[in-house]
Amino acid sequence: MTLNRLIKLTLSILFVVLFSSKSFAAGSNIENLKVDWSFAGITGKFDRSSLQRGYQVYKEVCASCHSMQYLSFRNLGEKGGPEFSEEEVKAIAAGYEVNDGPNSDGEMFTRPGRASDKFVKPYPNVNAAMAANGGAYPPDLSVIVKARSGGANYIYSLLMGYEEKPADFVLDEGVYYNKYMEGNKIKMPAPLSDDLIEYSDGTKASLDQLSKDVTTFLTWAAEPHLEARHRTGTKVIIYLILLATLVYFSMKKIWLRVDSEK
């Protein structure tokens, strides 16, 4: 049976390789920074104040180039999100001018935003966005955390990864060096820096803090029902284990009739 053992050993090694291969396939040439996110793990929840600060970073920094077209202002007040109060959400929405219409005269008009409106896009269309950004389209950030291998850690690393380029590294005009970007070339200039904005809750706005907060916000934006998912999942699995235990003993009892016949 030694050959059998050898085969089984090979199998287990292969399994390990298969499951660890995801990190190999990631394509990035450097390991992402790892953050102990509050939303990771089976009971993970978002840090409410971090989400609110993260929205402030998005609003005051990212939103000048990046849209979040699948989000509405009302989402900011929903359970499991930043949970701004109803008044705060209304005030945030009212801070934007929204195109609407046509009215009864057939005219388009602008009005103050409402909670039910989508986030206002910085550019009217993709071409305008590209024209304003040297030919590069600033991607929509609604699901960016799920659209990049490495997820939240990658986004955080990218925001932290702006460095002086190595001496022999050639960069074109309008291209920047980033340690974590594939190929190390990125068209987005370093978006965050220490004390770039002033947090309304008084937290010190270090680069690390800004990056963590906005990444937390983007993770929620990509997965707004994450908390409900974790909660329901825990209940479902506990239920299944209890039910399986009951069924297991029923099974033993039923099969006793057969097994005792021997």
Add this chain to the structure above:
Amino acid sequence: MSDHNYVPESKVGKWFNDRLPLLSLGAHLREYPTPKNLNYWWTFGGILTFCLITQIVTGIVLAMHYVAHADLAFESVEKIMRDVNYGWLIRYIHSNGASMFFLAVYIHIFRSLFYGSYKSPRELIWIIGMIIYILMMAAAFMGYVLPWGQMSFWGATVITNLFSAIPLVGESIVTWLWGGYSVDNPTLNRFFSLHYLIPFLILGLVVLHIWALHVPGNNNPVGIDIKKPSKDTVPFHPYITVKDIFALLMFMIIFAGFVFFSPNVLGHSDNYIPANPMVTPAHIVPEWYLLPFYAILRSVPDKLGGVLLMFGALFVLIILPWLDTSKIRSAVFRPLYRQFFWILVIDVLALGYLGAMPAEGTYLFLARVSTVYYFLHFLVILPVLGFLEKTDPLPASISEPVLTGGLSTSAAKSDDIK
């Protein structure tokens, strides 16, 4: 199916059953004599039925909210994830359900390979099963296109382009499949239509699969024919139902683990980028369950050759009952086949791994070796092994140990793949 004479007790039941013997069918399903030594590898039939029903039910709900249009599909999926009540749950069950379905079907297929369940008189069960498997791949491939992300679009482009390898008419066939000159809205529409159709074809074939199974009855870990009903069998209900339910619950725990705690780990992150015909992803990879075939496809430098070999890999499975010349079903009594079986498992896993890697250098070389071995297993090793192998003595029945030779059934049992 004529192994009982069921008469309903109630008058109404009798009246109904005389006209449509559904109650007889129910009685047959309850009493169906099943070998009592079936191990947990036999519970995957029930698990697969659960997977199919789950996919159909969640799929019907998703179709109520999904919009099959190139400009709207991605957005409608995001709407399901955000605004539809429990839409995230339904979609994650459906997308992970596809992976779970394939996980279960691969275990089911390899169980059949190990215990020789495809051999006479069960060839048709096997062939119907293979057709189901092929339809599953078609359904899964088209389903993956529907969210209209980058991998959807480029996966569809790569796979449909395979047909252009057919001489003379290839290009025309591809244009016909696409409904235009590239993968576009017409392609998405027809894929949605077919993705909705195929599960019901599978459902019909599952009925045939089970019907064909109920003629000879289940194979079993010892692989010998048994008298039915007898000391060696138990009625399907409650013995097998309770065991199937227990195994199903174990399976559901793993399923739930993926759905609730790692819903995107089996997918590709590029599919959360909306489809863009102008930007090709760095690596186009199919879903994990198609990777072994993808590796075979890419191991041939010639496009037509690759396509033929890929379909050949399925074809050798279909004709497997006639490639395996051994009359002994269970690998428990086939010391050599048992080892070749595990080598095949490693080979297929290796193909899966190599299918996910870039087709170059050592990866390509290993993929070629694994591809050659895959065909060697089915076309050379199995036919020859039936003549050369000295098999262990079979027991007279599954309740009685072997009278001669060293192997008793209990020893044999401990050595099966459990």
